[in-house]
Amino acid sequence: MIEFHLDSRSGVSPYQQIVQQVRHALRLGLLEPGDQLPTVKDVVASLAINPNTVLKAYRELEHSGLAAGRPGVGTFVTATLSDAPLAAQLPLRRELERWLVKARTAGLDDESIEALFRDSFRSASARDIA
């Protein structure tokens, strides 16, 4: 059974943090199919958050096909994330490393690289919304 924590300064909403932490745990293999996610009551008691937040997070995980709820029993993991994604990510990773070398050669420091990345990421996401 995993435990959740909330970073109130991260700018990420609580329910998203829960989703991310489950996905992260799945990637690391801390959670395997068949494991039970903490009950809503337990999460709420330890984090002091609104129960709807937890329900929303668990619903999203269900939508993503990562978990399934069994009425009266709890919510259980149904899939893993640790396999294919990592493999698919290898070419992307190499491309990114090449880009980083280019950026450093151009004279950007760490902060500028992060800012450039964030900006582009946001614009791209915004274009997706629009």
Add this chain to the structure above:
Amino acid sequence: MSSALTAAGLGKRYGRKWALRGCTVEIPDGHVVGLVGPNGAGKSTLLNLMVGLLAPSEGSLEVLGRRPAADAEQLGRVGFLAQDAPVYGSMSIADHLRFGAHLNPRWDAGFAQERLDALDLDPKQRAGRLSGGQRAQLALTMALAKRPQLLLLDEPVAALDPLARRDFLATLTSYVAEHGISVVMSSHLLADLERVCDYLLLVSAAQVQLADEVEELLAHHRRISGPRRDLSTLPADQQVIWQSHTERQTTAVIHLEGAIHDPAWQVDELSLEDVVLAYMGGGAQAPPSRPLLGVAR
């Protein structure tokens, strides 16, 4: 879905000063509602009106479909935790619980005892000797053990240290998780409200400025920043809540229905605290042209 609170033109006046005026709002059942606003804005007044400790000067309100304090049954459906958690100093904790048991038909003695044990409180301890956090927990236990449908809390954690505050909120949210009651909680601590509340009611200058689900609020507000510009050029579905200009830059918090197509803007999402601060002034110009009220869903 029934409503926790239905107010129409509700107003309360003390002498010549209006603590609350023209309050027309409908808050649905089944939510944890955060009631925010500056000091003296009318939050306490609204809560006291809802529990029947104050009578309206004008307008009407219904709580859970009925007039507040209309009869003993209505009093039994609404739990209240007043500011500073008043208790009878010379009476013991056990006396307080007995008091609750005698005065509330639906009293759950088992729950009350469970809470006492969990809090490690000595039932023979006089209530006057309890710390602020313990008093708040005792008051919360009493308010919950009467099995209300709606729980009203007036700044319950204002005077508590961070640990006591966390314990209090954990107790509250656990109870909500288990019994699904509605809660209206006033507080200054916006960070707490963001994790605990899923509905927000903002009262400022005796008026209701915002009444909507937190999710909706966060989805429909953004901070935009970019080169300095006149904000009256924004599209009609974008309403400026707060704005700030320097020589070269304009920053604004806007309410929007659709998406932002203008690539010149850098768009950021906001925390609940940011949204509330924007509505409460925060060095602003141009308050909203009309108050934004959520629709009952």
Add this chain to the structure above:
Amino acid sequence: MTWMSWRQVRSGAFAAFGILVAIVVTLGFTGVHLSNLYADYRSCSGFTCGSSFNAVTRSYHHVRWVGALLILVPAFVGIFWGAPLVARELETGTFRLAWAQGVSRERWLTSRLVVSGVVSAVTTGALTFAFTWWAIPIDRLQHNRLDPSVFAERGIVPVAYALFAFALGTAVGTVLRRTMAAMAVTLVGFTAARVVTQIYVRPHLLSPLTKVVPLNAQLGIGIDRTTAGLHLVPDGTPKLPGAWVTGNRIVDSAGHGPTTAYVNHACQSLLAHTPPPGTGGPGPKGRPIDGPAFQAMQECLNNLSARFHEVVSYQPASRFWELQWLESAIFLGAAALLVSLSVFWVRRRLV
């Protein structure tokens, strides 16, 4: 709710009961003793009667303070149990706890009033009963139960006073919302009510009886010597055993008093015998003791009694219980009104 009302007055009630028991026990012992002394007095003969009488009055005076306590107890009840009842809840904010439970405000107040009222009535009643019983010998001896200072310590009026003070205190506390201010106002209000009733109301609860008494120096008519002349002063010494004299005038058959000129004319020799004030000689209300002056006095009164007589208004001793019931009814009626005011105020005006 009854348990809660009791719990909130419990410590005060126990303290009161403790004091009550101590006093009643004291009265019990001394009362038996007093009773015996009185029996001795009744069966006395000759010289022993004097010392026997003294023994009784001495014993009475030792425990007389209980009577003073009885005068104060109703005021205490009003100040310490009535005034804080609602005011303290409002001041400390605990009304936000008490009135957000599953009982209405009216029910809350009614229960508090009934429980505290019963405790007040029982304590005061027991104390009054014990003291009245204890004072039986001395009342028989002094035969003055209608005297204002005695009347208020006997029978049932102390209970009515206590309930009135309690109702007054609660009403004042409800309206003023501050305990200290309420206590002060209750004290003043209660005292005023008692004084006004005692002086202006009680003498007229039942129409006083009147008795016509011929003027006679031995029955206490005094002559006042002013610069203008002579002035008759009824001395007010009791002429009716056990009665409470409420009025005392010297009038003719038409109801007019004697003018100074008339008295001067009718009592010329007395006028000659008594010097004007400021010139020494017998004092203003002098009952002249020297022979000729006394003669002159008697002659003066003989002359006056041709036309004037003394009219004494009084309540006879037999009316003691009637007056007690009537005065109690007034105070209890006022208490009921104040209770209604409190309930109305809590329901309507405190929100």
